[in-house]
Amino acid sequence: DVKVTQSSRYLVKRTGEKVFLECVQDMDHENMFWYRQDPGLGLRLIYFSYDVKMKEKGDIPEGYSVSREKKERFSLILESASTNQTSMYLCASSSPADRNSPLHFGNGTRLTVT
Amino acid sequence: SQQGEEDPQALSIQEGENATMNCSYKTSINNLQWYRQNSGRGLVHLILIRSNEREKHSGRLRVTLDTSKKSSSLLITASRAADTASYFCATLTPSNYKLTFGKGTLLTVNP
Numbered sequence: 001d002v003k004v005t006q007s008s009r010y011l012v013k014r015t016g017e018k019v020f021l022e023c024v025q026d027m028d029h030e031n032m033f034w035y036r037q038d039p040g041l042g043l044r045l046i047y048f049s050y051d052v053k054m055k056e057k058g059d060i061p062e063g064y065s066v067s068r069e070k071k072e073r074f075s076l077i078l079e080s081a082s083t084n085q086t087s088m089y090l091c092a093s094s095s096p097a098d099r100n101s102p103l104h105f106g107n108g109t110r111l112t113v114t
Numbered sequence: 115s116q117q118g119e120e121d122p123q124a125l126s127i128q129e130g131e132n133a134t135m136n137c138s139y140k141t142s143i144n145n146l147q148w149y150r151q152n153s154g155r156g157l158v159h160l161i162l163i164r165s166n167e168r169e170k171h172s173g174r175l176r177v178t179l180d181t182s183k184k185s186s187s188l189l190i191t192a193s194r195a196a197d198t199a200s201y202f203c204a205t206l207t208p209s210n211y212k213l214t215f216g217k218g219t220l221l222t223v224n225p
Binding site for chain 2: 004033035040041042043045048058090092100102103104105106107108110
C-alpha cells in the first residue's frame with residue numbers, strides 16, 4: 001500500500017513565523033499535491049509538482065511556497081504565517097502513468113496560527 | 115474554483131438502510147472520483163468512473179455518471195455505522211488534469 005506521511009498531526013505557530021510542513025511518500029510517485037481544507041470550503045489546491053524541482057501553482061498559492069528537492073518529499077512553506085492560514089493541510093501523491101490514477105492522501109496536519 | 119458540488123450537505127440514516135449522495139459539476143471531465151474522509155483524517159479513494167462509463171460497482175458501492183446532466187451519484191447499500199464519514203466527489207478536467215473537489219456530504223449512520 002502507498003504510504004503518505006505528514007510529519008506533524010498538530011502544529012501551533014505564531015503569526016509571522018516561517019512554517020515548514022513536510023510530506024513524504026514511499027511509492028516513487030511523480031505527482032505530489034498540497035491541499036488545504038476548511039469548513040464550508042472543501043479542499044482547495046495550493047501547489048502541485050509533477051517532478052523533482054518542478055512546481056506549479058494551484059488555485060490558492062498566495063502566501064505559500066513549496067520545495068521538491070527529492071522525488072519522495074514535498075514541502076509546503078508558509079513564509080510568514082498569518083491567522084487566516086489556520087487550517088487542515090493535506091498532502092497527496094499519485095502516479096502519472098495513468099491519468100486516471102487516484103490520489104493517495106496523508107492524514108493531514110492541523111495548523112493553528114495564533 | 116469549485117467544480118463539483120455534493121448534495122445533500124448532510125445525511126443521517128439507520129444502519130442497514132441505503133445512502134445516496136449526488137454530485138454535480140460544471141465542465142467536461144476525464145473522470146469523476148469519490149473519496150471518503152473519517153473525522154480528522156486524510157481522504158481515502160473509493161471508486162473512479164471514467165467519462166465514457168455510465169455505472170460502476172465496488173462491493174457495497176455503486177456509482178453512476180450522467181455526462182449529459184453533468185452529475186454523478188454514489189449509492190452505499192446496507193450501510194453500517196463504520197460508513198459514518200464525509201464523502202467527496204472530485205473531477206479531473208481534460209484542460210489541466212487537476213483534480214478538483216466538492217465540499218462533501220457528511221453521512222451519519224446510526225446503529
